[in-house]
Amino acid sequence: xxxxxxxxxxxxxxxxxxxxxxxxxxxxxxxxxxxxxxxxxxxxxxxxxxxxxxxxxxxxxxxxxxxxxxxxxxxxxxxxxxxxxxxxxxxx
Numbered sequence: 001x002x003x004x005x006x007x008x009x010x011x012x013x014x015x016x017x018x019x020x021x022x023x024x025x026x027x028x029x030x031x032x033x034x035x036x037x038x039x040x041x042x043x044x045x046x047x048x049x050x051x052x053x054x055x056x057x058x059x060x061x062x063x064x065x066x067x068x069x070x071x072x073x074x075x076x077x078x079x080x081x082x083x084x085x086x087x088x089x090x091x092x
Contacts, residue, residue, distance in 0.1 A: 008086040
């Protein structure tokens with residue numbers, strides 16, 4: 001089972017692309033350290049108040065994959081610098 005999430009996010013408290021990249025890198029690193037998922041910024045790299053993040057997980061059951069993906073989403077929710085505006089789930 002393969003699960004994929006794409007999250008459109010608003011980045012708060014940023015005044016430049018450098019500020020945004022610092023926030024996004026920090027969140028992505030926390031996700032990599034705590035969750036068993038692949039993660040990356042996939043869109044809006046040149047816009048300093050928006051980002052799109054994608055997470056992918058592979059496992060033997062949908063329950064296990066969904067658990068890991070939800071853990072990744074909770075890391076974003078705990079961050080005060082990002083707010084998820086749209087989440088899209090795909091299952092393969």
